[in-house]
Amino acid sequence: MPGRVVRLADQASRGGPLAAIAIDIPIGLPDTGRRLADELARPAIGKRVTLVPGEAAVFTDGMDTNATHRPDDGPAADQREITHYHADYKDQHVDLYTDGTRWAPGDRVRGQNVVGPKPDRSSPSDASDLPPTGEQLLDTAGEEKPRSERFRRELYKRGGDLADSMKNNASLATEVFAPAPTGSHEGTPAGGEYLMPAPHYGMDAGSLATATFVTGVVLDRTIHWLRRHVHVRTEHFNASD
């Protein structure tokens, strides 16, 4: 759990100090259209609200995946980050990609057509009018370059000046061998035994001071009572004499 908290805080605070962190969690698909809550939240906080497609659209391949890009939609399609949603919903497999404005099924085979909004133009061999697949969306997100050349340019750094950085970070790196405080799930496993901590029978300093004080008060009262009792008896004997 600490790792997840760190992760959330890291993500949320990248834009600067925050007063609150709100988490948008799609908990299902609306039957049709979009959820009213999403529609109302969108004008307030923008594209951070996930506008999930309707259930009918997802399971019949009728999504509006070719939404027209408008100037206020933010970055152009080839500059947007692709998000992949992967889950099971109502016993059906959901595998979707979105770039924030369009949705595409991730498991559609390229070249496979379906009867969607334009059935008159659908045929198994005609993929020209199909919305992009998830892979196609991903392909447009970045330019592919030879891998080794990319590593050399981006990651391989030369020079003796790096020695100090490497030495310092090697010292830091040894701390990764320390186990994480907790795993991804905290709590007592269901059905597992809960072991009470062993009781502590010793006496700490605070308890000792309290006991000393109480004992002193009791002794003082006892001595006071005895002295008073002896004094009364002495006076009684004197009076008798």
Added chain:
Amino acid sequence: MPVTDQQVATLRALLANDPERHDRLFAQLDRGAAMDGYTALVTGAFCEAVDRRFSEDAPAADVIDFVADVRSRSERLTREVDPVVAERVIRVVLSEGSLADLSPEVVVGAQIVLLTALIADEHLDDAGLDAFLAKARKLGDELMG
């Protein structure tokens, strides 16, 4: 000049959690050509380790989770590992983004920490670590061209 046995032994000591041996061997590397070979080996090892851990189409959340997990292992790691830099360094191996705006010291430093974490998580035995380093060495040699 290709990656040398001494450079491999130095990195092996670090990845095997033998910091004293690593420090001793690292001190014997000179600051010229040997350091070039060592950084090439580290980069090769890092790319190999990222490839083993993440598929090329791994969702961003996997990388974020891993970096958060590394940072949560100690207070010093939380304080000194920049999550944005760490995630970017990993994602470059997965063919996403660029590190052109980062200094070489930052990039190499992140690689060292993340590489060590990636290998620590694999719990390799001696043979596994040797096999890993052989691949890293090969890639390091390629990087040095």
